[in-house]
Amino acid sequence: MQKWIKTFANLSAIGMFLILAMGALVTKTEAGRGCGDDWPLCNGKFIPAYTISSFIEYSHRLVVGIVTVILIITLYLVFRYVKRSDARWFISGTVLMTLIQALMGAAAVVWPQSSIVLALHFGLSLLAFAFSLLLSLVFTSYGDYSRSQRILPGFKTMAWFSVVYCYVVVYLGAFVRHTVSSGGCVGWPLCNGEVVPELSGATGIVFIHRIAAVLLFICLLFLYLQAKRHYSSSDRLVTGSRWALIFVLLQIVSGAVVTWSIGHDVAYLFAGMVHAMIVAGLFGFLCYICVLTIYDRKAF
Known part of the structure; x- marks a missing residue:
C-alpha cells in the first residue's frame, strides 16, 4: 500500500x-x-x-x-x-x-x-x-526532518520572511501578465533606456516588479550566507537555500529573456512559460526550508 x-x-x-x-x-x-x-x-x-x-x-x-x-x-x-x-x-x-x-x-x-x-x-x-x-x-x-543541530531563531525568521516576500513578488509578476504590462519596460537591465523610468502605467508596474525581484535575490543571498555560516555544508538548510538562490538567479535571467523576446511571439511564449515554471522550483525550495524550521527537534 x-x-x-x-x-x-x-x-x-x-x-x-x-x-x-x-x-x-x-x-x-x-x-x-x-x-x-x-x-x-x-x-x-x-x-x-x-x-x-x-x-x-x-x-x-x-x-x-x-x-x-x-x-x-x-x-x-x-x-x-x-x-x-x-x-x-x-x-x-x-x-x-x-x-x-x-x-x-x-x-x-x-x-x-x-x-x-x-x-x-x-x-x-x-x-x-x-x-x-x-x-x-x-x-x-x-x-x-530530524536534526542534530537546532535552527537559530534568526534563521527561522529570515526563512519565513523570504517565502512570504517571494509570494508577493510572484503575485506582482502575475499582475504584470494579467494587465498585459510586459512591454512597459523595453530593454534589460535598463527600463526604456533609463535607470529609473517614469513610474506610471505599465512602465511603473513592470519596474516595481523588477525592483522587487532584485530585493528577493538579496534576501535569498543573505539567507544562503547565514545557512553556510552556521550549518555544515551537507545540511539541508544549506542545500535548500543554495538551490533557492540558484532558482532566483534563473528567474531573473528568464525575466530578462522575456523582455528581450517581446515582439517574437514563439520565443516570448516559451520564455514566459519557463519563467513561470522556474518560480515553482524557487517557491518549493523555500517552503521546504520553512517546513524544516517548523519541525525543528519535534517528534512525530
Whole structure:
C-alpha cells in the first residue's frame, strides 16, 4: 500500500506542476475566453469546436479534472493509511487550494474578474503545487526532518520572511501578465533606456516588479550566507537555500529573456512559460526550508 500512496503523491505533485504550467500558457496566449462564458462546457459543447484558444483552455480544464480525481484518491489513501500529521496537512492544503483555484477559474469565465483577482489565481496554483511537492517529499529521505543541530531563531525568521516576500513578488509578476504590462519596460537591465523610468502605467508596474525581484535575490543571498555560516555544508538548510538562490538567479535571467523576446511571439511564449515554471522550483525550495524550521527537534 505504501508504494501506491507514494505513487499517487508523486502523481499529485506532477499534476499540480502541469496545472501551473498550463495556467501560465492560458494567460500568455490569452486563451482564458477560449470557451466563451460557459463552464464546465466549452461554448455550449462537451467537445468544443477546434480553435487554438478553445483547445488550450479546454485542455487546461480537462487536466484540472483529472488531477482533481488523483487528489481525491490521494486524500483518501493518506488519511486512511498514513499516520503522519504533516502528510495529512499537505494533502489537505493541496486539495483546498485546488478547489479554490477551480472555483475562481469558473467564476472568471462566467463573471469577468479584475486583474488583481486574476493574478491571485496563479498564486493559488503555486500554493497548491508547493503543498503537493511537500507531500511527495514526505515519502522520500527528505521527509525525515530530524536534526542534530537546532535552527537559530534568526534563521527561522529570515526563512519565513523570504517565502512570504517571494509570494508577493510572484503575485506582482502575475499582475504584470494579467494587465498585459510586459512591454512597459523595453530593454534589460535598463527600463526604456533609463535607470529609473517614469513610474506610471505599465512602465511603473513592470519596474516595481523588477525592483522587487532584485530585493528577493538579496534576501535569498543573505539567507544562503547565514545557512553556510552556521550549518555544515551537507545540511539541508544549506542545500535548500543554495538551490533557492540558484532558482532566483534563473528567474531573473528568464525575466530578462522575456523582455528581450517581446515582439517574437514563439520565443516570448516559451520564455514566459519557463519563467513561470522556474518560480515553482524557487517557491518549493523555500517552503521546504520553512517546513524544516517548523519541525525543528519535534517528534512525530
